[in-house]
Amino acid sequence: MKLSRTKSALAEWRPTPGNAWDASAAAQLLRRGGFGPRPADLERALDEGVDRTIERLSEAPESLEENLSGIHSLLGVGKISQLQAWWMSLITGGGVPLVERMALMWHNHFATSNDKVDDVRMMHRQNVILRENGLGDFRGLLRKLAKDPAMLIWLDGDANKRGNPNENFAREVMELFALGIGNYDERDVQEAARAFTGWGTNGRAFAFSPDHHDTGEKQIFGKRGEFDGDEALELVLNHPACREHVARKLIESFVDAKPEGAAVRELAGVLVEREWNIGATLDVLLRSELFFQPRVRRGRIAGPVEIVAMTVRCMDKSIAPSRLALAADRMGQSLFRPPSVKGWDMGRGWINAGTWLARHNELAAYVVDSSGKPRATLGSAFSKRAEREPSERVLNTLFPDGTDRAYAGAMRTAADACTSEQQALAQVAALAFSSPEYHLV
């Protein structure tokens, strides 16, 4: 069901001569809603239009079940690198684009690191929760994660006992997961922590220990009662700030890192109206004028996983998933290992001297070998069209929605200085990877 809205940020976008359904608009949808277009995706999107393109973001590849279950045979080995590679394989094409996009977003939102959990099976189980519930009811997602063993270990649930409550989980639920700073006070955290006492793990399963649970009266957000963990979560979910916190997260991830208050409030209303269903709310957002406004296109710095996935997808390269995961790691995003409970610093936080160099080195490795020679597969990566010169072939692949003339001119000059077509392709691609423009999505 589509909402009919007028004079609002979330009004359904109608292409106009000044803001048409063109390569730029289609690329915006494919990049933000998935992990970028494969070579033929953009032309198909232009043919099929917005509605069908959004539908395709939720379409599963034929081998989805096999792709999802394949990792089960390796979980017992206990290597996080294999789990990272498996998720990378889903992100780059083995999974449903929008589902994986959401799972990645929630992984950063409910950031949990294997560095502390130290259990690949638990990390996998949390990843499954994010994947299966990421587009569903946010309330259900939060309830499931609150009892997820990996989350309980990550936020010291086992240490949260009557008489000696550990506030970690309660604090992060309010600060990061559901409300945001300013919408609660210290007493709310302390009292909620008491409500969560007794929530812990037994092996790899959630376990409630009545002996460790504080049954006394608590006061949370001004309400009094002998709240348990489930009831405390309901109080958090019913807090007016929760819907806006989630809405803000969606806009920050899909549209604009600095959303306007009105847009957030409007989307929060949609969220409640859609029974907290993230997928239905996102459907409104992805069709909105807010999403398609030219100002926000290519206005966000891509994260390492995004940039690696987009590069191999647009070049249609088949690279071992373990290498892709390692590349993202070197660029500063090691899946299942966020640096803190706050997740990764997005936007400008992705870039420093080390990660910028890593971005160049890792992406350039797809076009040149270790001795700097162009790779033999370059010709197929940058599909040949009779009328195109090497620089055009590369730019057409890496920037299917186009670049400005000055940029294209600089690339043409670089290609002209090369002595062979292969060298020109590699040179232009390596230059593009080094340019800030390429890292904006």
Next chain:
Amino acid sequence: MKLRLFPTLVSLAMLPFLASFMESLGSPSYGARTETRQLRPEGQELVDALPEDTILFLEGPALAPLLQAGSNSDLLRALGANSSVRALLDQADPSLEELIEKGSTILDTPLLPRLGSVLAGGLAIGMSPGETKLNWTLVAHSDDADQLEESLGRVLRFVGEQAGFPRAFNQPHDTVAGADVWYIGEEFGVAQSGTFLVASTSQDHLRHALASVAPVADQVAQANGESIEAALRLTIRADEWLKVDEGSEGIKGARQLEELRASAAKPAVQFLLGPSLAMITRSDEFRIELFVDGEDLRLELQGEGIDAGPFAALLPKHAKSFAEPPPALQMFGQGANLLVYRDIDALFEHRADLFPANDLPEFAKSISNLSPFLGGMDLTEEVFPGLSPWMRLVVDPVEFDPSAHPAQPLPAACLLVQVEDPERLGNSLVAAFQSAVSLINLERAQQMKPPLLLGIELVDGIEMSKAHYLLSDPKGGVDMEYNLAPACALVDSTFVLGTHKHLVERVVRDLASQTSRSVEVMPTAENLRLSGALVVDALVENLHALVMSKVLDEGVSKSEAKGELEVVIGLIELMKTLELQVECTDPQSVRVELRLDVRDDSKDGEMVAR
């Protein structure tokens, strides 16, 4: 299906195929180089016609019987029916059959028998560095000069037709040492001198070879291989290879060879490969010979001219006074059984002479890490000298409890080592095992993980210390770490340490049952006996995990990965047993013998359980 198998694995896997191929052709026995019956006048062999600066020789002293029998072999057909062999052959484009058919058409006679005639007296191929490129020279000795001339003429005519110049080779282009010579392109020359066929990518080498064979050009080769066992022989002169300026003369691999030789001086290589195998990398000359004996295929690698330097102290030749080998076990037939020589005492004692300074801190670190477990005993003064360098390692499958069957089941391994002072050192090693379990538990407790439960059990009156992980959540799947249920025991002067208590228990019973243990004859060689079924079972049980690993690590599709692994498994299924012997009685020479007992399912109908 495009297969990308590890080259070494493919080579290994192809050996049974070659063995059966030769056996199927009713090949005669082939003799080593020193025993080769002279087919030419005394003192002259085909390799003598090759250039003096040749660094790699490949000889086929008696290929003729193999080729003449052609494909009329039951075993060859049986091997061809093996899906893995078939898959490998199918990769060739054009196929082997197509090549043979094409060759037969060109020669207007069946290819393999004709090749048998051309190579009746053997074949020698040499590789030597040239000014700007690598040069190859070939010399073959035929049993029929007329047939050789006819065959060469047909081949040259075919080459001319393919090049668009059908009459280009009607007449020889040159005469050298009385032999007609034809040039293909500017560098490749081919010539016939009586019963000899000579070809080279260097005109100088061609002239040298023709001059060498000219005096005996009228000698007719006789394909009588009854006293010859070596079907193929490869000789590599590593010392000469290393003198070649890599790159400028078209020779590759000198740098890798240098790195390989340098690797012998790494502590990890010495420990894992052992002193003899590590030293073979330093040979000036390698000789590899392939033998066929019934259903056995034997590969011998001989390394000569080794400069072991201070590493000689680690070789069995210098074994210390206490070098008693662990008793042989009666129980094993399914798994692997190794007798290895690792003189840890000498390794630590001479470490400063053997290894570069930056490796030495690791020795100090290992002493520091191990010492706390041994109750104050000095490792280098009291522990290592009391351990015999001869050690036995056995590997066998494990029967896991169904409730704790790991998702990736692995065979168990068990190490047997003799201790000089069982009362003190032997019991200290048992105590060290128990201390190690305690330390592991301390760390696991900090990680909130289930502990290793330590226990002691009497096995035929002998105390066995054992430990196993407590399984906390079998519903979620049993992890790979549950393969580890370590145990140890001291049986007389033999210390037994294994990864799984069931195997240690069997070893202890075996040792305990040896009431009158005979004094073991001092071994002279390290050896390994490995059952193909053990490897196949381990691969089959872990197939899903291996497939997924390949998918994630190599970027291949699941079906490709599965197909490749099934080919490997199929090839290993051909092998009943593998035996490896490494012998180094002289520090300058190491001999490695690999013997494969090839499975012939068509004969006994035995099938490997999949």
